[in-house]
Amino acid sequence: MDHPNQQLSRESREANLYRMLLRSMQGMNRTVMARIAARGFRDVSAAYPRLLANLDTDGTRISTLAERMGVTRQAAGRLAIEIEAKGYVDRLVDPDDARATLVVYTPRGLGLLRTAISVIGEVELEYEAAMGRADYRRLKDGLRDFIAIADPDGGFGR
Numbered sequence: 001m002d003h004p005n006q007q008l009s010r011e012s013r014e015a016n017l018y019r020m021l022l023r024s025m026q027g028m029n030r031t032v033m034a035r036i037a038a039r040g041f042r043d044v045s046a047a048y049p050r051l052l053a054n055l056d057t058d059g060t061r062i063s064t065l066a067e068r069m070g071v072t073r074q075a076a077g078r079l080a081i082e083i084e085a086k087g088y089v090d091r092l093v094d095p096d097d098a099r100a101t102l103v104v105y106t107p108r109g110l111g112l113l114r115t116a117i118s119v120i121g122e123v124e125l126e127y128e129a130a131m132g133r134a135d136y137r138r139l140k141d142g143l144r145d146f147i148a149i150a151d152p153d154g155g156f157g158r
Contacts, residue, residue, distance in 0.1 A: 028123060035119045041112050043086050051079045051103075052088070052113070059104035061094060077101070088112055 013019050033046050054060065054068040066076035080103050083089050088109035094100035105113060128136040 031123055032116065032119050035122070036112070036115055039115050039119070041115060044088075044112065045082075047079065048083055048088070049116075051076065051083060052109075052116075055089070055103060055105065057105065057110075057113075059092070059102045062091075062101045062103060065103060083109075 029046060029049065033044065033049075036044055050069055051065055054065050060068075062077050062080060063073055065080070066073045069076055080089060080091055080101075084091055084103075087106055089103050090106055092102045092104060094102040131139070
């Protein structure tokens, strides 16, 4: 019989898919954020990608960002205000609905986006080199398949 605390052990938790995905994302985020800072964006918080990764280049409503982020509109709005104060986004009245707030990239924010895309590409190439091309491709293909199961409606955003 299993010991009641066996499920709670570090080893057991480290084998959990949820934890593996979380750790890999946190590790990649640390690497990406450090490189973004090294390229001149020193005021970008590690919390910003949660919103910015869900922001469409032509703008996104706060309510949509909140849904994609899995947070309340108030939480998404507070983060948008913080990012706006750094000059990466503007919050505007949505021209299609004056009650809604639209978040759009500023020119500085688009520069950050270009830098982030470049850095992420570099990091992915390093992971591919470390894992080997075939294993890396299998990992990405498997994650695509998993996303189709875990997020079939694309609630996170596409």
